[in-house]
Amino acid sequence: MDEVVSLSRVLSRNGTTARLPVAHMVCNQTPPVGDKPSLMTFREISSQVETVFHEFGHALQHMLTKQDEGLVAGIRGVEWDAVELPSQFMENWCYHRLTSPTTKLSSLGLLQSSD
DSSP, X not given: OOOSSOOEEEEOTTSOEEEEOOOOOOOOOOOOBTTBOOOOOOSSSSOHHHHXXXXXXXXXXXXXXXXXXXXXXXXXXXXXXXXXXXXXXXXXXGGOTTTOHHHHHHHTTOOOOOO
């Protein structure tokens, strides 16, 4: 993950400054095949869904930091265990029964078999 722009500042109504966080995620999605939509993998060695949740954890860490200096904000200047904590925590939501993408798609009748 890398910085695109530094944290921005705007004036709020009462004259104090507010920080606007900026984060982005770039995904490498497999293109659709024929008339079938492009779907992310979930139950494979390299789960695309788990990767999205993992990277979203890093994005949250960037957006929720209180540090204004970009060189020590987000994942920079932080011990590696602390860098991976939010991202690995977010991965757990993939496997939580009520938030699982598989559960949601099944309940909406949108889950497709692999045939």
